[in-house]
Amino acid sequence: MKRITPPLDSTQIKKLHRGERVFLSGFLYTARDQAHKRLIADLLSGKKLPFAIKGSVIYYCGPTKTPHGLAVGSCGPTTSSRMDAFTPILLRAGLCAMIGKGNRSEEVRQAVKRYRGVYFLTYAGCGALLAQYVKKTTPVTYKDLGPEAIVQLKVKDFPLIVGIDTRGRSIYNAKR
Amino acid sequence: MKSIAASKISSTVAELCVRANVRLRPDVVSALKKAYCRENSHRAKELLRAIIANAAIAQRKRLAICQDTGMPVVFLEIGQEIRIIGDLYAAVQRGIEAGYRKGFLRNSIVRDPLTRGRPSYTPAVIHTDIVKGNSLKITVFPKGFGCENKSQLKMFKPTAELPEIKQLIIDAVKSAGPDACPPYIVGVGIGGTSDYAALLAKKALLRKITYPVTRTVYPNSKIEDDLLQQINRLNIGPMGLGGKTTALAVHIETYPTHIAGLPVAVNLSCHALRSASQVL
Numbered sequence: 001m002k003r004i005t006p007p008l009d010s011t012q013i014k015k016l017h018r019g020e021r022v023f024l025s026g027f028l029y030t031a032r033d034q035a036h037k038r039l040i041a042d043l044l045s046g047k048k049l050p051f052a053i054k055g056s057v058i059y060y061c062g063p064t065k066t067p068h069g070l071a072v073g074s075c076g077p078t079t080s081s082r083m084d085a086f087t088p089i090l091l092r093a094g095l096c097a098m099i100g101k102g103n104r105s106e107e108v109r110q111a112v113k114r115y116r117g118v119y120f121l122t123y124a125g126c127g128a129l130l131a132q133y134v135k136k137t138t139p140v141t142y143k144d145l146g147p148e149a150i151v152q153l154k155v156k157d158f159p160l161i162v163g164i165d166t167r168g169r170s171i172y173n174a175k176r
Numbered sequence: 177m178k179s180i181a182a183s184k185i186s187s188t189v190a191e192l193c194v195r196a197n198v199r200l201r202p203d204v205v206s207a208l209k210k211a212y213c214r215e216n217s218h219r220a221k222e223l224l225r226a227i228i229a230n231a232a233i234a235q236r237k238r239l240a241i242c243q244d245t246g247m248p249v250v251f252l253e254i255g256q257e258i259r260i261i262g263d264l265y266a267a268v269q270r271g272i273e274a275g276y277r278k279g280f281l282r283n284s285i286v287r288d289p290l291t292r293g294r295p296s297y298t299p300a301v302i303h304t305d306i307v308k309g310n311s312l313k314i315t316v317f318p319k320g321f322g323c324e325n326k327s328q329l330k331m332f333k334p335t336a337e338l339p340e341i342k343q344l345i346i347d348a349v350k351s352a353g354p355d356a357c358p359p360y361i362v363g364v365g366i367g368g369t370s371d372y373a374a375l376l377a378k379k380a381l382l383r384k385i386t387y388p389v390t391r392t393v394y395p396n397s398k399i400e401d402d403l404l405q406q407i408n409r410l411n412i413g414p415m416g417l418g419g420k421t422t423a424l425a426v427h428i429e430t431y432p433t434h435i436a437g438l439p440v441a442v443n444l445s446c447h448a449l450r451s452a453s454q455v456l
Contacts, residue, residue: 034292064240065280073280074240079322079355101322102355102416123226124415125357125448127243128234146295147243147282161417171417172354 003157007055008096013118016162018171022120023157028059028099030151032078035142036086043093050141050150053094060100062147063137064127072134072153074127077101080119084108091115099160103172113168120160121171133158178255178310180456182262185314188454189271192316193248194279196452197240200231203385204361204424204449210387211359211421220419227414227447238279242448245281246318248272248300249378255309269298275316284321303375315382315453323360323446326352329374332438341366341440342403348442349407349423354416357446360423361385362407365441366393368431377443380427382451393430400426414447 004012005026016022029051031039042049060080064073080100087098088111096117101124104112112119123129136154143149164170205228212224234241250268254260276283276297285299286292300316328348332341345364352360365376383391389400403426413419424447433439 062243062282062284064243064245064282067237067239067280070237070239073282074234074243074245076243078244079325081355101357103353121415121417123223123230125242125446126226126230128237128239128241129226129230131239132233144294147284148295 006057006096007052008057009055010116010166013096014116014166016118016165018162018165018169018174020162022160022162024057024160025156025158026154028057028153028155028158029140030061030063030153031058032060032062032148033082034145034148035150036083038142040086040089043089049093051152053090055094055096057097057099058090058095059153060098063151064147066137070131072131072137075131075134075153076127077122077124080104087111091117104164104170109164109168109170112164113166116166118162118166119164121163122158122160130158177257177259179259179261180312182260182264182267184456185260185264185267185312186271186274188314188456189250189268189316190275190278192314192452192454193272193275193281193318196316196318196450197245197279197281198238199235199452200241201449201451204447205231207385207424208447211424215419215421217413217419219417220413220421223414223417224421240279240281241450242320242446243282244320244322245276245284246320246450247285247324249317249319250300250302251315251317251379251382252302252304253307253313254304255311256306257310258312265302268300268302272300273297312456313453314456315451317382317451320446320448323352323356323444326356326444327374327377328442329370330440331370332440334436334438336438338399342399342406344440345403345426345442346406346410348444349412350410352444353412356444357448358412358416358423359414359421359447361445361449362403362423362426363443363445364426364428365443366428366430366439367433368439370439370441372431373439373441374443376429376431377441380429381443381445381449383427385425389425389427393428400428
């Protein structure tokens with residue numbers, strides 16, 4: 001069973017193969033559609049990004065409100081392909097991994113290979129289950145986006161499946 | 177004449193929002209458990225086990241089954257012999273707001289589709305039917321948008337044959353592929369006008385899942401059970417990672433249509449098909 005801890009580097013991820021189970025402990029940053037739009041605008045205009053992107057992991061997730069006494073609300077993955085247009089630019093800037101659900105475009109697969117990143121899947125539609133692995137949340141920026149704001153999640157043994165590995169091999173192209 | 181206060185409607189809607197979002201429908205849970213027994217691939221079984229465990233955790237912790245607590249869709253079946261004291265639509269929207277706040281659900285609604293803006297809880301989409309009798313049936317159906325984005329509508333020629341229509345339905349599932357949280361429940365509306373077919377497709381998702389389908393529109397053709405079998409041979413499977421369970425059910429609703437047309441709409445639901453009803 002493989003375990004990884006961000007910030008990720010090539011030694012941690014180069015041996016991960018598509019379809020493999022992995023457990024992640026450490027920090028993730030939530031970002032979905034509107035946050036991606038803003039991150040790209042910041043990058044293109046030369047502004048500093050709101051978190052250290054080198055080796056970081058973005059989780060395509062917009063949690064529900066946090067009930068009293070819990071660390072986080074329901075927090076499963078959203079459909080990754082909506083972020084496809086933004087992903088190669090972020091990978092080029094140093095992003096190492098994405099967590100989401102579903103397939104990616106050919107451009108994203110190529111970019112994952114080129115920049116030696118990795119795309120993970122996690123249990124889709126299982127936000128209550130995944131909340132059990134989140135220990136703490138800290139708001140980062142874009143609060144006006146509500147559930148689409150960027151939030152840092154501290155997770156322990158967060159369950160992942162390798163969707164696209166560093167060699168650009170996708171789980172969805174594998175023979176089953 | 178029976179009277180129902182708007183405040184009663186608000187409190188009922190609020191309760192239904194929480195119930196629908198934290199307690200997975202028993203027919204859906206049962207369909208997932210049957211699918212789990214049928215699967216023999218290790219991965220499909222593992223993923224179905226996670227989905228079933230998720231529903232149990234959600235109910236126990238009163239936590240939303242899915243972080244996408246949907247665009248709330250509300251169906252009102254209003255008995256023609258009742259009188260509503262107060263503003264019905266305002267009461268529904270107040271109930272949605274209160275329920276979503278109380279249940280710590282997600283504010284996923286933007287005020288304008290183009291300029292977007294800060295997300296809030298309302299408005300819900302409301303459908304009203306005037307029916308016989310003296311009761312009011314309220315159904316809250318939080319519709320997640322991962323699967324809503326995969327909806328399809330096609331206006332067929334009136335001379336189209338059944339296999340073409342079946343192909344559209346199968347293609348809708350194929351094009352959703354792994355993205356919209358399979359195993360799916362496939363709602364289909366055939367007939368009426370373009371808008372009405374889309375509404376029928378959505379209503380089809382509210383029908384209870386049974387094996388075989390109990391209320392089928394064409395009793396002699398087994399069209400829904402046939403489609404389910406064909407879809408489950410696509411090997412999309414739970415989370416799109418392969419398996420026998422690509423859909424849990426196919427439900428079709430029909431309505432008379434025009435001599436010049438044959439509208440067909442497909443509305444998919446993810447495995448977290450959530451709805452709750454109450455009769456006042």
